[in-house]
Amino acid sequence: MNNYLWLIPILPLAGFLINGLGRNVLSKGVIGTIGSLVILASFCLSVSAFAQINSTGQPINVTYFTWIKVGVFNIPFAFLVDQLSAIMLLIITGVGFLIHLYSTGYMSHDKGFGKYFAYLNLFVFFMLLLVLGSNFVVMFIGWEGVGLCSYLLIGFWFTSGDYADAAKKAFVMNRIGDLGFLIAIFLLIHFFNSASYADIFPKVRGLQGPHVALGITLISMLLFVGATGKSAQIPLFTWLPDAMAGPTPVSALIHAATMVTAGIYMIARANVIFSMSPVTMHVIAIVGLATALLAALIALTQTDIKKVLAYSTVSQLGYMFLGLGVGAYTGAFFHVITHAFFKALLFLGAGSVIHAMSNEQDIRKMGGLRTKLPITFATMLMGTIAISGIPPFSGFFSKDEILAHTFESSHTMYVLGVIGAMLTSFYMFRMLFLTFSGSFRGTHEQEHHLHESPWSITVPLIVLAILSVVGGFINVPHIMGGNHWLQNWLEPVFKLSEPLLAHTETEPSTEWLLMGISVGAAFIALFYAYVKYIKNKHVPVADTEERPLLANLSYHKFYIDELYDFLIRKPLDALSVFFYKVVDKMGIDGLVNGLGNGTVESSKGLRLLQAGNVGFYIFMMVIGIIAILFYRLKF
Amino acid sequence: MGNITQTIQAVPLNHYILFCAIIFAIGVTGVLIRRNAIVIFMSVELMLNAVNLLLAAFSVYKGDASGQVFVFFVMALAAAEVAVGLAIIVMIYRNTNSTDINVLNRLKW
Numbered sequence: 159m160n161n162y163l164w165l166i167p168i169l170p171l172a173g174f175l176i177n178g179l180g181r182n183v184l185s186k187g188v189i190g191t192i193g194s195l196v197i198l199a200s201f202c203l204s205v206s207a208f209a210q211i212n213s214t215g216q217p218i219n220v221t222y223f224t225w226i227k228v229g230v231f232n233i234p235f236a237f238l239v240d241q242l243s244a245i246m247l248l249i250i251t252g253v254g255f256l257i258h259l260y261s262t263g264y265m266s267h268d269k270g271f272g273k274y275f276a277y278l279n280l281f282v283f284f285m286l287l288l289v290l291g292s293n294f295v296v297m298f299i300g301w302e303g304v305g306l307c308s309y310l311l312i313g314f315w316f317t318s319g320d321y322a323d324a325a326k327k328a329f330v331m332n333r334i335g336d337l338g339f340l341i342a343i344f345l346l347i348h349f350f351n352s353a354s355y356a357d358i359f360p361k362v363r364g365l366q367g368p369h370v371a372l373g374i375t376l377i378s379m380l381l382f383v384g385a386t387g388k389s390a391q392i393p394l395f396t397w398l399p400d401a402m403a404g405p406t407p408v409s410a411l412i413h414a415a416t417m418v419t420a421g422i423y424m425i426a427r428a429n430v431i432f433s434m435s436p437v438t439m440h441v442i443a444i445v446g447l448a449t450a451l452l453a454a455l456i457a458l459t460q461t462d463i464k465k466v467l468a469y470s471t472v473s474q475l476g477y478m479f480l481g482l483g484v485g486a487y488t489g490a491f492f493h494v495i496t497h498a499f500f501k502a503l504l505f506l507g508a509g510s511v512i513h514a515m516s517n518e519q520d521i522r523k524m525g526g527l528r529t530k531l532p533i534t535f536a537t538m539l540m541g542t543i544a545i546s547g548i549p550p551f552s553g554f555f556s557k558d559e560i561l562a563h564t565f566e567s568s569h570t571m572y573v574l575g576v577i578g579a580m581l582t583s584f585y586m587f588r589m590l591f592l593t594f595s596g597s598f599r600g601t602h603e604q605e606h607h608l609h610e611s612p613w614s615i616t617v618p619l620i621v622l623a624i625l626s627v628v629g630g631f632i633n634v635p636h637i638m639g640g641n642h643w644l645q646n647w648l649e650p651v652f653k654l655s656e657p658l659l660a661h662t663e664t665e666p667s668t669e670w671l672l673m674g675i676s677v678g679a680a681f682i683a684l685f686y687a688y689v690k691y692i693k694n695k696h697v698p699v700a701d702t703e704e705r706p707l708l709a710n711l712s713y714h715k716f717y718i719d720e721l722y723d724f725l726i727r728k729p730l731d732a733l734s735v736f737f738y739k740v741v742d743k744m745g746i747d748g749l750v751n752g753l754g755n756g757t758v759e760s761s762k763g764l765r766l767l768q769a770g771n772v773g774f775y776i777f778m779m780v781i782g783i784i785a786i787l788f789y790r791l792k793f
Numbered sequence: 794m795g796n797i798t799q800t801i802q803a804v805p806l807n808h809y810i811l812f813c814a815i816i817f818a819i820g821v822t823g824v825l826i827r828r829n830a831i832v833i834f835m836s837v838e839l840m841l842n843a844v845n846l847l848l849a850a851f852s853v854y855k856g857d858a859s860g861q862v863f864v865f866f867v868m869a870l871a872a873a874e875v876a877v878g879l880a881i882i883v884m885i886y887r888n889t890n891s892t893d894i895n896v897l898n899r900l901k902w
Contacts, residue, residue, distance in 0.1 A: 772894040776833075777825055 163220050163237055166203045166247065167286040169196040173279035181272025190262035193275035197258050197282055201251035208244045215650075217241075219292060219356070226295070233353050238292030242491070242651045246289040246423060249498045250416050254282050256618035257411040260506055263614030264407055264513060274314060274405065281307035285416050289423060293353040294343045297424065301339065301388065304417040305332040311412060312404040324400040331397040335387015339424075342380035349373060359430045363654055371435070378431050378438040382445075385421030389475050391449045396719055399468040406509030409464060414471050414501035419494045422478045426651070429487050433655035443483025443564075447571055447578070450476030452716065454581035458588070459705075459713040461698050462519045463508045466589045470545065471501055473582060477560055480575060485659040486563030487652050488633070488645045493560060495644075496552035496629045500544040503622035507538035510611045510619065511593060515604055521592040522698055523604075528594040530608040533616045535594045537623035542590045544626040546583035547680045554677070555630035562635075562672055566662050572672075576679050583683035591691035592698075599697065637666045801853045809850040816843035830882050830892040834875065841871050 173196035177189050184192075207218065217240035226233040239247070258278060265274050284307060288300025309332075313325030343353060350358045365374070385391070390398035401413050412418070425432055425442070432438055450473045457469035474497050481490030512519055514531055528535045544551035547558065557579060565572040598605050610616070634640020664672075690696050699705060705713060714720075816839060823836030845864045852860025886892055 772897050773825070773828070780821060780825060 162203055163207065163218065163239065163290075164222065166200045166207070166251070167283050167290060169200045169203075170279045170283040170286065172196060174276050174283060177272050177279060178276035181276060184272065186266065186271050189272045189275050190258075190266075193279055194255060194258040194262060196279060197251055197255040200282070200286070201248070201255050204244070204247035204251045207239050208248055211239065211241060211244050217650075221292075231347075231351055233293060233295050235296060236292040236354070237290040237296075238355065239290065240651060241648050242423070242426060243289045245491075245495065245647075247286065249495060250282060250285050250289065253415045253498055253502050253622070254285075254411060256621055257407045257415075257502065257506070260410075260509070260615050260618040261405075261407045263612045264509055265405060268405075270314065274311075277307055277310050277314070278408070278411070281311070281412060281417075285420075288420055292355060294346060294355075295353045297427075298339065298343060301384075301420060301424075302336065304412070304420065305329065305336065305388070308332070308401065308412050308417055311408040312401045314404055314408070318403075321403040324397075324403040328397040328401050331394045332387050335384045335394055338380045338382075338387070339384025342377050342384065345373070345377050345380065349377075355427065359428075359654055362430045362434060365434070374431060375435040375437050378428075378435045379441065381424065381428060381431065382438060382442055385425055385479075386445065387421075388424075389418050389421030389479070390472050391421070391445055391476065391479055392452065393722075395449060395453065395472050396715075396722065398472050399465055399715075402462070402464040402468050406464065406505060406512060409468070410502045410505035410509070413468065414505050415498040418471065418475055419478070419498070422475070422482065422490055422494050425479075425482050426487050426491050429652055430654045430658075432482070433485070433658040439483050439485065441483070442479050443567070443571065446476045446479025446481075446483050447574055448476070449473070450480060450578045451574060451581070452476075454578050454585065455712050456715050457585040458581060459698065459709050460585075461522050461713075463511065463521050463524075463589060463593065464505070464519055466521070466585060467501070467504055467508055470504075470582065470586065471497075473578065474501065474545070477557060477575070477578070480564060480571070481560035484560075484563045484567040484571070485655075485661075486560055487655070488648050489556065489559035489563055491648065492633050492644055493556035495632070496544065496556040496626070499622055499629045500541040500551075500553055500626040503537060503541040503619060503626050504545065506615070506619055506622065507534050507541060510534040510615050513611055513615070514608050515600065516607055518600060518604060521589060522700070523600045524593045524598075525596040525600075525697075526594070526598040527608070531594075531610050533610060533619060537616075537619040538590060538594070540623045541626050542586045544629075546586050546684065547579050547676055548583075548684075549673075549677060550630065552626050552628070552630035555633060555635070558673055558676055559633065559635070561676055562664065562669060565668075565672055566664060576676055579676055580679040580683045583680040584687050587684050587687035588691055591687060595692050596695055635669070637669050798853055801850065806850060806854050809847060813843040813847040813850075816840075816846075828893050828895055830885070830894050830897070833894065834878060834882070838871065838875070841867055 173193050176192055177184070181189070210218065217238060219236065219238050221234045221236040223235050224232060225235040258275075261274065261278065265271055268274060281304060284300045284303025286300070288297055288304060291297040291300060305328075309325050309329040312328050313322050316322050316325070346358060347353055350361055352358060362374070387394045398413055398418065402409055404413075432442070453469045453472035453476060457466050457473060460466045460469060474493070478490045478493050478497070481487070481493060510531065511524065511527060511534060514527070514534075515524065518524070540551065544553040547554045549555075561572060561575050561579070564575050598608075631640075633642055633644035636642065704710075711717070820836045820838075820840030820843060823839065824833050827833050827836065845867055848860045848864050848867075852858060852864075882892060885897065889896060
C-alpha cells in the first residue's frame with residue numbers, strides 16, 4: 159500500500175493537466191468523466207489507506223525525496239497518513255467526488271467547463287497535499303495551493319467586476335493569515351531545527367521554563383492567525399461570504415467542506431503546541447465563540463440563499479474553534495466531519511434551487527418549491543435538521559460534544575454557545591421555509607421553468623443527505639449507549655496533549671440536562687421560525703423599506719466591511735497618497751530632478767567664466783599654481 | 794670641470810636662488826601682462842631658463858649630475874614646444890593678421 163500513497167494526490171494532478179491542456183479539445187463528457195474518475199480513484203486508494211491504518215493502528219510514513227537540505231537541517235518531501243489525515247482524505251476525496259459528479263450536471267451549460275474541472279482537480283490535489291504532508295512545509299505548499307485555487311474559482315466568472323473583486327479579497331485576506339503561519343513555521347524551524355511533526359511534537363512536551371512558555375505562546379498565536387485567515391474567523395472572516403461569487407459546487411467543496419477546515423485540521427495536527435499554551439487556547443475559544451455568534455446574527459436577516467449558508471459556515475467554523483479552544487479536539491474534528499456532510503449538502507441543495515430558479519438567489523422571490531423540487535426539498539430538510547442540532551441527526555452529536563466540553567470549561571461560554579445554536583436553528587429553518595413553503599413569489603417565467611434537477615445533481619444530494627443523517631453515529635457518547643468510536647480512533651493523534659488538558663468528569667445527569675437544553679433551544683427556534691414564516695407568512699422586507707435598528711445592523715453585516723474600510727483601507731489609502739505625493743513626488747523626484755537641474759543651472763553660470771580669452775586663462779592658471787603652492791608648502 | 798665648479802661656487806647659492814626667482818617672476822609678469830603672443834613665448838622661455846639655471850646651480854652645489862640631465866631634458870622639450878607653438882602662432886597670424894592674444898578669444902566652448 160505504501161507504494162501507492164503518492165497516487166492519491168497525483169491522480170487529481172493528472173486530471174488537472176489533462177483537463178487543463180485539453181479544455182478546448184476534449185468534449186464536455188470526456189472532461190467531466192476524467193475529472194470525476196480521478197477523484198473516485200483517489201477515494202478508493204484513500205479507503206484502502208484508511209483500512210490499513212484501521213488494521214495495523216500504525217501511521218504510514220513515506221519519504222519520497224530530500225527536498226531542502228542545508229547542513230544538518232533537512233526537509234524531506236514526505237507523506238504521513240495517520241488517524242487524522244486518513245479521515246481528512248476520506249472527506250476530501252469522498253465529498254470531493256460527489257461534488258465533481260454534481261458539477262458535471264450543474265456546470266454543463268458553462269463555457270468554461272474544462273477550465274472549471276481543471277481548477278477543481280488542482281484544488282483537490284493541493285488539499286490532499288495539505289493533509290498528507292508529514293511536515294509543516296509540505297502542509298504550507300498545500301495551504302497556499304488551496305488559497306490559489308479558491309482565488310481562481312471565486313473569480314471563475316471573472317468578467318464580472320464584483321466577482322473578480324471578491325476573488326481578490328479572498329486572496330488578500332488569506333495572505334494576511336498565511337504570513338502568520340509562515341512566521342510560525344520559521345520559528346518552529348528556528349527552535350527545533352526541523353519542520354517534521356515527528357521531530358517537533360515530542361520535543362514540545364519536554365520543554366520547560368517561562369522563556370519557553372512565551373515562545374510556545376508566540377508560535378501558537380501565529381499558527382492561529384494562519385488558521386483565522388483560512389478558516390474565516392474574526393477578524394479575517396469577511397472574505398468567505400463574498401466568496402459565494404464562485405460557482406455553487408465550489409462553495410460547497412472549498413468554502414464549506416474542505417479548505418476552510420484546513421485551519422481546524424492544522425490546529426488539531428499541532429494540538430500539542432496549542433495545549434502547551436493556555437493563553438492561546440483561551441484566545442481561540444473566545445474568537446471562535448465571538449465568530450460563531452456574530453456570523454449567526456448576520457445570517458438571521460440575509461436574503462441571498464448562499465449568503466445565509468456562507469455566514470452559517472463562518473458560524474459553524476466558529477464552533478469548531480470554540481471546541482479546539484476548550485480542548486475538545488475530538489469534538490471539533492467531529493464537527494468538521496459532520497459539517498462537511500451537511501454543509502456540502504445544503505450548498506448543493508441551494509445550487510439545485512438556483513439552477514431551477516434560473517440563477518435567482520434571493521429567497522424573497524422563492525417559496526413553494528417543495529412540490530416542484532421534491533428531492534431537493536427532502537435532502538435540504540435533512541441537512542437543515544442536521545445543522546440545527548436536532549437528534550439523532552449528525553449535527554446534534556458533534557455540536558453537543560463541543561458544547562458539553564465548553565460547559566466544563568466555562569458556563570458563560572456555554573450559555574452563549576447555546577444561544578448561537580438557537581440562532582443557527584432559526585436562520586436555517588427561516589431559509590428552508592422561505593424557500594420551500596408558502597406560495598411562489600417569483601416571476602411567471604421562472605415558475606414555468608421550475609423543474610427538478612438531473613440525476614447527476616440529485617444523486618450527490620441523496621448520498622450526502624444519508625451521510626448527514628447517520629454521520630453522527632461515529633461518535634455516540636457513552637450515556638447514549640455509544641462507544642465513542644471517533645474519540646478512540648483519534649486517540650493516538652491527541653495522546654501527547656492529553657495530560658496537559660484538565661478534564662472534569664460530568665455527571666450523566668448533567669450531560670442529559672445539557673443535551674436537553676440544546677435540543678430544547680433548537681426546537682424553540684424552530685417553532686418560532688415556523689410561526690413567523692409559515693403561519694404568519696412573513697416575507698423579509700425589500701431593500702428599499704425601513705428595517706428596525708437591530709435588523710438593519712444585521713442585514714448590513716454590522717458594517718464590518720465598512721469598518722475595515724474605515725480603519726484599514728482609508729488610512730492605507732491616505733498613507734499611499736502621502737507617500738506618492740510627498741515622499742515620492744516631492745522627496746525622491748525632487749532630489750533626482752534637483753540634482754539634474756542644479757547641474758544644468760550651475761553650469762550655465764560657470765560657462766560664463768569661459769570667456770575664451772587666452773590671457774585670462776593664463777592668469778587663472780598662475781593663480782591656481784600659486785594657490786596650490788601655498789596649500790602644499792604651507793607658507 | 795673643476796674650474797667651472799669653482800667658478801660657480803664662487804657665488805653663494807642664495808644669490809642664485811634670488812636671481813632665478815627674479816628672472817622667473819619677470820617671466821611670469823611678462824606672460825601675464827603682455828599681449829603679443831611672441832613676447833609671451835619669450836617670457837615662457839625666460840621662466841624655463843630661470844629654472845634651468847637653478848637646476849644647474851643646485852647640481853653643482855650638491856655634486857650630483859642628475860640636475861644637469863634635467864636641464865638637458867627641459868631644453869629639448871622647450872625646443873620642441875617652441876617649434877609647435879611657433880607654428881600655431883604663425884597659423885593664427887595668417888588667419889587673423891594679428892598675434893594679439895586679446896583678439897584670440899576663440900577658445901570658447
